[in-house]
Amino acid sequence: MFKKILIANRGDVALRIHRACREMGIKTVAVHSTADEDAMHVRLADESVCIGPPPARDSYLNIPAILSAAAITHADAIHPGVGFLSENAAFAEIVEAHGITFIGPSPAHIQSMGDKITAKRTMIELGIPCVPGSEGPVEGVAAAREEADRIGYPVLIKAAAGGGGRGMKVAETAENLEEAYTMARRESAAAFGNDAVYMERYLGRPRHIEIQIAADSHGNVIHLGERDCSIQRRHQKVIEEAPSPALTQAEREAIGARAVAAVQQMGYRSLGTLEFLYENGEFFFIEMNTRLQVEHPITEAITGIDLVRLQIEIAAGRALGIEQKDVTFNGHAIECRITAEDPRTFQPRPGKIDDYHQPGGLGVRVDSALYAGYSVPPHYDSLVAKLVVHGTTREECLMRVERALGEYVIGGIPTTIPLHAALIQAPAFRSGDYHIRWLETEFLTS
Numbered sequence: 001m002f003k004k005i006l007i008a009n010r011g012d013v014a015l016r017i018h019r020a021c022r023e024m025g026i027k028t029v030a031v032h033s034t035a036d037e038d039a040m041h042v043r044l045a046d047e048s049v050c051i052g053p054p055p056a057r058d059s060y061l062n063i064p065a066i067l068s069a070a071a072i073t074h075a076d077a078i079h080p081g082v083g084f085l086s087e088n089a090a091f092a093e094i095v096e097a098h099g100i101t102f103i104g105p106s107p108a109h110i111q112s113m114g115d116k117i118t119a120k121r122t123m124i125e126l127g128i129p130c131v132p133g134s135e136g137p138v139e140g141v142a143a144a145r146e147e148a149d150r151i152g153y154p155v156l157i158k159a160a161a162g163g164g165g166r167g168m169k170v171a172e173t174a175e176n177l178e179e180a181y182t183m184a185r186r187e188s189a190a191a192f193g194n195d196a197v198y199m200e201r202y203l204g205r206p207r208h209i210e211i212q213i214a215a216d217s218h219g220n221v222i223h224l225g226e227r228d229c230s231i232q233r234r235h236q237k238v239i240e241e242a243p244s245p246a247l248t249q250a251e252r253e254a255i256g257a258r259a260v261a262a263v264q265q266m267g268y269r270s271l272g273t274l275e276f277l278y279e280n281g282e283f284f285f286i287e288m289n290t291r292l293q294v295e296h297p298i299t300e301a302i303t304g305i306d307l308v309r310l311q312i313e314i315a316a317g318r319a320l321g322i323e324q325k326d327v328t329f330n331g332h333a334i335e336c337r338i339t340a341e342d343p344r345t346f347q348p349r350p351g352k353i354d355d356y357h358q359p360g361g362l363g364v365r366v367d368s369a370l371y372a373g374y375s376v377p378p379h380y381d382s383l384v385a386k387l388v389v390h391g392t393t394r395e396e397c398l399m400r401v402e403r404a405l406g407e408y409v410i411g412g413i414p415t416t417i418p419l420h421a422a423l424i425q426a427p428a429f430r431s432g433d434y435h436i437r438w439l440e441t442e443f444l445t446s
């Protein structure tokens with residue numbers, strides 16, 4: 001097992017990884033920008049190294065600085081966390097070339113799944129159903145028109161390198177195709193330095209359902225059930241729950257088994273998530289994430305499995321140690337992503353936390369790096385806390401989320417706690433009858 005892990009991340013994710021390491025007897029190295037000198041992940045780690053100024057490109061994305069930090073602290077592995085360098089195949093390769101273990105899949109798998117066109121092709125070959133769309137990149141407005149006529153409107157133009165819902169535009173009719181196509185390309189170029197786009201049928205009212213898988217380097221693969229991430233704004237997840245209120249046990253087992261078979265055939269190693277849209281009883285693959293997911297705690301809550309620990313053990317070459325039949329699902333879990341944003345306009349509102357009290361009690365977990373006196377810096381993602389609640393039933397879980405949100409005090413800055421409190425009471429959410437556009441087109445407009 002590793003003796004020391006460098007955590008190439010910040011915030012609640014860095015803390016999450018630190019906690020797993022501590023429980024495994026592994027020392028931790030925090031890296032941080034000058035804006036994060038007082039951050040909780042830096043305070044708790046065994047060692048810390050400053051890797052640059054506040055902008056992420058100069059610090060958390062600064063590969064030479066991170067490698068130097070690993071070298072001078074003699075870290076034997078690097079955990080990339082979520083975001084930043086976690087899906088950067090070149091980074092994974094450079095880390096390995098320096099004799100340090102990258103805690104994640106092989107660079108080749110990061111590369112192939114990171115290109116969403118290649119990922120879809122691979123899944124089609126492996127017999128996984130995908131959203132109908134273009135077979136490869138779509139180059140030029142004329143080609144886009146041809147594809148759209150073939151696929152049928154409305155169509156979605158998506159960035160091949162996409163992530164975080166960026167570089168994605170809808171063309172409702174032929175009239176706005178050119179504009180949507182041009183905007184998607186421009187946004188992709190700006191966000192990812194790659195303007196390749198592809199096209200898909202724009203599904204009307206699907207749910208976003210994803211399957212968590214774990215694969216070791218000995219060929220063992222299991223799935224840990226699904227997460228329903230259909231409560232979204234701008235294609236980004238706001239609330240997630242597990243299990244999905246929409247699936248039957250038979251559907252769960254069937255899609256889980258298909259995901260396991262595909263991942264096994266790919267020869268994939270590490271944690272991974274296959275994301276699907278689900279409509280009228282059918283699953284359509286959209287992408288695979290080759291890293292830990294923000295919403296992993298709800299899977300941990302219902303399976304009792306520490307996913308970060310498992311990920312580290314897999315990277316160290318250990319076998320999974322459990323088979324599919326050993327995985328059991330208990331109760332229901334919900335995660336609220338709390339951001340430092342105005343709950344009405346969603347404008348980021350970083351600043352100083354002058355009062356802090358987090359909820360507790362049975363079934364309540366808060367993953368957050370906040371504390372009273374801390375200043376949320378303006379340079380990074382606005383996610384500041386994940387409230388993860390577990391109950392024996394969905395009903396109990398809902399009551400507990402409501403109770404926990406009521407106890408949560410984050411003073412000094414606005415947060416989306418009031419939005420979550422209202423959402424959790426909405427009849428459509430309570431009944432489980434919602435889809436990916438419900439939040440934006442029904443809830444926020446009413």
Ligand code: ADP
Binds near residue numbers: 436
């Ligand atoms: P990203 O990598 O940017 O997160 P995804 O492909 O994972 O992009 O899609 C993010 C979200 O965008 C989905 O959860 C869904 O809400 C929406 N979306 C993606 N593809 C489609 C589609 N073909 N039809 C309707 N909505 C879609």
